[in-house]
Amino acid sequence: MKKKVYVKSYGCQMNAYDAERMADVLAPEGFIETDCADEADLIVLNTCHIREKAAEKVYSELGRLRVMKDERAAGGNAPTIVVAGCVAQAEGGEILRRAPAVDLVVGPQSYHNLPGLLAKARRERVVDTEFPVEDKFDHLPAPSRDKIRARGVSAFLTIQEGCDKFCTFCVVPYTRGAEVSRPVAKILVEAERLAQAGVREFTVIGQNVNAWHGEGPDGRAWSFGALLRRLAEVPGIARLRYTTSHPRDMDDELIAAHRDLPALMPYLHLPVQSGSDRILAAMNRRHTGDDYRRIIERTRAARPDIALSSDFIVGFPGETDADFEDTLRLIRETGFASAFSFKYSPRPGTPAAEMADQVPEDVKSARLATLQEALETDRQRFNRATVGRTFDVLVERKGRHAGQMAGKSPWLQAVQFDDDTVAIGDIVSVEITGTGPNSLFGKRAGAAEAADAA
Ligand code: 5AD
Numbered sequence: 001m002k003k004k005v006y007v008k009s010y011g012c013q014m015n016a017y018d019a020e021r022m023a024d025v026l027a028p029e030g031f032i033e034t035d036c037a038d039e040a041d042l043i044v045l046n047t048c049h050i051r052e053k054a055a056e057k058v059y060s061e062l063g064r065l066r067v068m069k070d071e072r073a074a075g076g077n078a079p080t081i082v083v084a085g086c087v088a089q090a091e092g093g094e095i096l097r098r099a100p101a102v103d104l105v106v107g108p109q110s111y112h113n114l115p116g117l118l119a120k121a122r123r124e125r126v127v128d129t130e131f132p133v134e135d136k137f138d139h140l141p142a143p144s145r146d147k148i149r150a151r152g153v154s155a156f157l158t159i160q161e162g163c164d165k166f167c168t169f170c171v172v173p174y175t176r177g178a179e180v181s182r183p184v185a186k187i188l189v190e191a192e193r194l195a196q197a198g199v200r201e202f203t204v205i206g207q208n209v210n211a212w213h214g215e216g217p218d219g220r221a222w223s224f225g226a227l228l229r230r231l232a233e234v235p236g237i238a239r240l241r242y243t244t245s246h247p248r249d250m251d252d253e254l255i256a257a258h259r260d261l262p263a264l265m266p267y268l269h270l271p272v273q274s275g276s277d278r279i280l281a282a283m284n285r286r287h288t289g290d291d292y293r294r295i296i297e298r299t300r301a302a303r304p305d306i307a308l309s310s311d312f313i314v315g316f317p318g319e320t321d322a323d324f325e326d327t328l329r330l331i332r333e334t335g336f337a338s339a340f341s342f343k344y345s346p347r348p349g350t351p352a353a354e355m356a357d358q359v360p361e362d363v364k365s366a367r368l369a370t371l372q373e374a375l376e377t378d379r380q381r382f383n384r385a386t387v388g389r390t391f392d393v394l395v396e397r398k399g400r401h402a403g404q405m406a407g408k409s410p411w412l413q414a415v416q417f418d419d420d421t422v423a424i425g426d427i428v429s430v431e432i433t434g435t436g437p438n439s440l441f442g443k444r445a446g447a448a449e450a451a452d453a454a
C-alpha cells in the first residue's frame, strides 16, 4: 500500500522549493503527497527561523501534532514526525527535548538522506544537522513529468544557497551556511527538464541570488547576469524572475540583463532594510541609502517600466525617530510596488541581539503601522495605475468564478480575467478594467473583435 506524506512549509521560497525536493526524495520510497495531516503516515514540518514568531509557530504546531499522534497511536497508526528546515538546523537536539512527538530532526543540507534517516528513526530518535561535503543536489531524484505539471507553469529553481554577508540581524549565515553556487551545467539540466514538462516561468532563487557566480561552458567566469542570459535561451521559457538579491551584488552585467532580456520580468525585489545610513552601518549592510538610490536609478534607466519591491526592518537596536524618518523618506522617494516589512526580532547568536538600545515593543509596533500604511498607499497606487492598460498575462490556473482564468502580470500582480478559452501556460494580452485589494481584473484584449469577425 502507498504511504502518505504531508509536508508543511514555512518561511521563504527556498523552503517551498526544498519542500518539493523532499517530496521528490520520498516518492521512490512509495510516498504520495497529501494535504491532510490527519491521514498522513509521515508529517514533515519545513521550518523557518528568521524571526522569533516564525520559530515559535513550529512548537505550537508540534503541540497539536503530539495530541494527534497520541490519539492515532491508540489505533496503531501513529505518524512519524519530522522537523526539517532552519529551526532544525539552529536548534538540533533541543527540538527532541522540547517536543516529545518528534522522531527526526533534519537540516536543510541533509534532506537528501531522508530515506536512510527515516529507517534509522524507526529504531531511535535522530538528529542530522551536518553540512555534508557532498552536494545534496547530486542526490536528489528528478521529479516526474506529471509531478512537474501538477506543480504548475511557474517553478522555482535554486541556483545558490547560503550567505557570507553577515548582516547583524540575520540567522541565515548560521542556518544555511556559507554561500555556495550551483554549477551552470546542473542548473541548465534542471531548467531544461522543467521547461520540457511545460514550465513557462522560472523564479531563480537563492538566499543571495545575485551573488551567484560560476564557470561558464566557455571556461570563463560567469556572473549572475551571464547565467540569466543563458537561462533566457532555454526553449519554452517565456519569463524569468529572481529573488532574493542584495544591493552590493547588483553589478553592471545584471543591470544590462534587465535592459537586454525581454524574458527577464520588469520586477526587482531588492531589500534595503532601512533608509538610515547609521542603521545600515550597524546592520553591516555595507551600503548607504544613496548607494541604494543610485542602483535604482541605474536599473530604471536600463528598464524604465521596472517595478520595485523591498524588505524593511523597523526598530533595529538604536533606531531613533530621525532614523525611521529616513526610511520613510526613502520609501516616498522610491515608490515601491510591493514590500515586506517586519519588526526587528532579536535572534540568538546574532550580533544585533546583543546590542544595547533595543527598541521597546510599542515603539516598534507604532513604526511598523506607519511604515505599512505608506507602503500600502504606494502599492494601491501602483495597482490602480494599471487600469485601462493592456499587457501580457501568464495563465496559471482557472479563476475564482466560472468563465474566468487567473494569472500574473509582468509585475507579479495576480490578474483575474473573463475568458475560458485559453489554456494554462498561455501568455495572453489582457486589458485591465479594475482592481481589488489583492488582484487586478480584466478581459482578453482583442477577444471582442475576434468574436465580431466570426
Ligand atoms: N528581525 C526582523 N526581520 C528580519 N529579517 C531577517 N532577519 C530579521 C530579524 N532578525 C527580514 C529581513 C529580510 C527578510 C527575509 O526578513 O527584512 O530581508
Ligand code: SF4
Pocket (backbone or CB within 6 Å): 010, 011, 012, 013, 014, 015, 047, 048, 049, 050, 085, 086, 171, 172, 175, 176, 207
Ligand atoms: Fe527562514 Fe531564512 Fe531559513 Fe528561509 S532561509 S526558511 S527565510 S530562516
